[in-house]
Amino acid sequence: MGAGVLWGTGGLTGALLIDRTGIDVLGVASFRLLVGGGLVVAWLLASGRLHRLRPSGRSVRRLLTLGALAALYQSCYFAAVQLTSVSLATLVTLGASPVLVVAAESVAGRRRPDRRILLAIATAIAGLALLVGAPATGDPAAVLAGMACALASASGFAAITMLGARPVDDLGPLPTAGLSFAAGGLLLLPVAVLTGDMAVAPDASTLGLLLYLGLAPTALAYGLYFTGLRSVATGSAALMSLLEPLTAAVLGAIVLDERLGLAGLAGAVLIGSAVVMTATGRRRFP
Numbered sequence: 001m002g003a004g005v006l007w008g009t010g011g012l013t014g015a016l017l018i019d020r021t022g023i024d025v026l027g028v029a030s031f032r033l034l035v036g037g038g039l040v041v042a043w044l045l046a047s048g049r050l051h052r053l054r055p056s057g058r059s060v061r062r063l064l065t066l067g068a069l070a071a072l073y074q075s076c077y078f079a080a081v082q083l084t085s086v087s088l089a090t091l092v093t094l095g096a097s098p099v100l101v102v103a104a105e106s107v108a109g110r111r112r113p114d115r116r117i118l119l120a121i122a123t124a125i126a127g128l129a130l131l132v133g134a135p136a137t138g139d140p141a142a143v144l145a146g147m148a149c150a151l152a153s154a155s156g157f158a159a160i161t162m163l164g165a166r167p168v169d170d171l172g173p174l175p176t177a178g179l180s181f182a183a184g185g186l187l188l189l190p191v192a193v194l195t196g197d198m199a200v201a202p203d204a205s206t207l208g209l210l211l212y213l214g215l216a217p218t219a220l221a222y223g224l225y226f227t228g229l230r231s232v233a234t235g236s237a238a239l240m241s242l243l244e245p246l247t248a249a250v251l252g253a254i255v256l257d258e259r260l261g262l263a264g265l266a267g268a269v270l271i272g273s274a275v276v277m278t279a280t281g282r283r284r285f286p
Contacts, residue, residue, distance in 0.1 A: 001240050001275065003225035008247020010217030012255060017209045024196035025081065026188070028213070029074035031198075033067075033185030035214025036222075040178020053175065059168045063176065066163055067183030073156035075188060076149045083146030090132050092150035093157070094242060095125045100158035102235035117235050120274040124242050127270025130263045131249055161238050164222075165229040173226035178219055239278045246271045 014028045023031075044050035055063070080089035098121050102113050168176045192198055200206050229237055246268055253259065 001243055001279070003221040003228065004241045004243030004275075005247045006217045006221035006224070007241065007244035008217075009251065010213060010221075010244075011248045012251050013209055013213045013217065017206070017213065020206055020209065021200045023198060023200060024192075025078040026075060026192040027196050027198045029071075029078060030185055030188045030192040031200075031210055032213050032218050033070060033074065033181045033188060035185075035210050036218030037178050037180070037182025037185055037214075039211075039214050040174060040219050040223075041182055044175060044178070049175070053171060055168070055171060059171065062163065062166075062168050063180045064183055066160060066176070066180035067185075068187060069156045069160045069163070070181055070184035071188040073153050073160065074184075075191065076153035076156065080146045080150035080153060083142045083149060088143070088146065089150050089153075090245060091128055092147055093153045094245060095128050096151055096154035097157045097161075097241070098124065098235060098238035100154055101161050101238040104158065104162055105233065105235050113235065116277060117239070120239055120277045123270050123277065124239055124274035127267040127272075127274060128242060128245060130267030131245055131271065132267075157241075158238065161229065161234050164226045165234050165237075167230065173230075174219070174223035176226055177222035181218065181222070236278045240275055242271050243275060 010032070014025070014032070017023070017028055017031075018025070041050070044053070077089060077093055080093065102117060102121065106113050164176075171179070189198075200210075225237065225241075228240075232240075249264060249268060
C-alpha cells in the first residue's frame with residue numbers, strides 16, 4: 001500500500017518535470033529508472049555493501065530481466081498515452097494488471113481464484129473507470145495500437161510482480177530494485193535519446209524533482225513493493241497498486257486544483273473499498 005501511494009506521487013512529479021524542462025515522457029521514464037537505480041547503487045557503495053554482494057549467474061539474469069521489464073512497462077505505457085489518451089492508457093494498463101496476475105497465479109497454483117479477489121478486481125476496475133473518466137476517441141488504428149501497447153505495459157508490470165515475489169538470492173528488496181532499474185534505465189536511455197530531447201538545466205528545482213522521482217516513487221516504492229510481495233499474494237499486491245491513480249487524483253485536486261466530480265469521487269470510494277477488501281481477506285495462494 002505504501003508503494004501504491006508513493007507511485008501516485010510520480011505522475012505529478014513527472015508532469016512538473018516535463019513542464020519545467022520540456023523533455024518528453026520517455027526521457028522522464030529513462031531518468032526515473034537511472035536516477036532511482038543510481039541512488040541505490042550509490043547507497044550500496046557508500047555503505048560498503050556492494051562489494052559484499054555475490055550474485056550468481058541466475059541472479060544476474062533475474063536482475064537483467066526485471067530491468068528489461070521495467071523499461072518495457074514504462075515505454076509501452078507512455079506509447080499508449082501518445083497513441084490514445086492518458087485515461088485509456090491508465091484504464092487498460094492498471095485495470096488489466098491485476099487480472100493478468102490473478103490469472104497467472106491461478107494457472108501456476110492450479111486453483112480457482114478466491115471470490116473475494118474476483119469481487120475486489122471488478123470493484124477496482126469499475127472505480128478506475130469512474131476515476132479516470134471516459135476515454136477520448138480517435139483514429140481507430142491508433143486506438144487499437146494504443147490498447148496493444150497498454151496491454152503490453154500491463155503484462156510487463158504483471159511479470160515484474162510475479163518475478164518480484166521470488167527473492168533474488170540474498171540481495172534484499174531494495175538492492176534488487178536498484179540494480180535492476182539501473183540496468184533498465186541503461187536499456188531505455190538510447191531509445192529516449194533517439195526519440196526526444198534529454199537535455200535538462202542543472203538548477204536546484206530540476207535536480208530536486210529528478211532526485212525525488214528517482215528516490216520516492218521508484219527506488220523506495222519498488223523496494224517496499226518487493227518487500228510486500230514476500231508475504232502478500234501477488235494478486236492482492238497488484239490490486240493494492242491501484243492506490244497509485246487514487247493518490248494521483250487526490251494530489252491533482254489539492255496541488256493542481258483539478259476537480260474530481262461526483263463520478264471521480266465515486267470511483268475513489270470504489271477503489272478504496274477494493275483495497276480494503278483485499279487487505280482484510282485471507283491469502284489464497286502460497
